[in-house]
Amino acid sequence: MSMQQKLKTRGILMLVGFFAVLVVIFLPVFPGKVNGLDYTDNIFNMISKGSSYFIPATLQESELYKGKTIDVTVKLADAAQAEQVAGQLANAGVTVSVNDNELAVNGDMASITTASLADADLIFNNNGTPLVEKYGYSERQVMYNWWTLFKKITPELNKQKMFAAAKFFGNVEKKALEPAYNYYGVEAIKWQEHIGLILVALAFYVVYTLWYGFGIMYLFEGLGLKISH
Structure with a gap:
């Protein structure tokens, strides 16, 4: 051959x-x-x-923003989502008013981020039932609402030249809310x-x-x- x-x-x-x-x-x-x-x-x-669990560190960082108030108005997808987000914020002790799909938020920055991180921690650990019982709709929707809110808040704070606060909201969104949502159900x-x-x-x-x-x-x-x- x-x-x-x-x-x-x-x-x-x-x-x-x-x-x-x-x-x-x-x-x-x-x-x-x-x-x-x-x-x-x-x-x-x-x-x-297993390498994406930044929630405890982010929670600790959020303590630095206690007493720092934000006052922003954001537009959400529709009136239904605006009502849901308003309920989540009210549950965190934040003053909020709704006008159709527009949301006016006034409250302590740490209260907002801490509430979102507490919910994200449950989702990250695949425990969504408490959120369904707490808010009355799916746990994924809860996290999507937080993510959407933070996505809208960040540019508004930049407009107000609150750059440090805007950066932190962006960090919470990317390091805590997104991983919690994306890895939900994954061990x-x-x-x-x-x-x-x-x-x-x-x-x-x-x-x-x-x-x-x-x-x-x-x-x-x-x-x-x-x-x-």
Whole structure:
């Protein structure tokens, strides 16, 4: 058998093996009866969540804003959301008035952020039932309302040149509210406890990519095709 034929055979075998493994990856044969992509995605989501818990530190920082009052008017999506957000703020002891979808907020900054962070902590720990009982609608809607409010408050405070306050509202939104909402229902795990699995997954990704690349290269060389500059 000529060298060219050997290269072609090697390339074909490598590509057949590559696609055989690919079929297995897409079969629901992994723990939890999911496919390989969903399994690894779930693992890395859990690891990511375990590294995204900034709520205690943010709560501590919010103590610095006790006694600092904000007075802003924001527009929400509709009157229904405005009523919900008003209820959440009132529950935190903040003065608020509603005019259709417009909300006038006047109150202690720490009271607002602390209330939102307390709710976010429950959601981050996959405990949404207390929020449903507290507000009367879904826990996800509660978090979405807080996130929307903070998103609207930040530019208003910037307009008032309250830059430090605006930055903190933005930090709470990104470091606490968004992770709590996005990771709701995901179990948090520490990466140190699964370092072996992480290394295996990364090594497999590298090897599997090279596997395909060399398979194509050998096949082309066996067909007499060569890549050159």
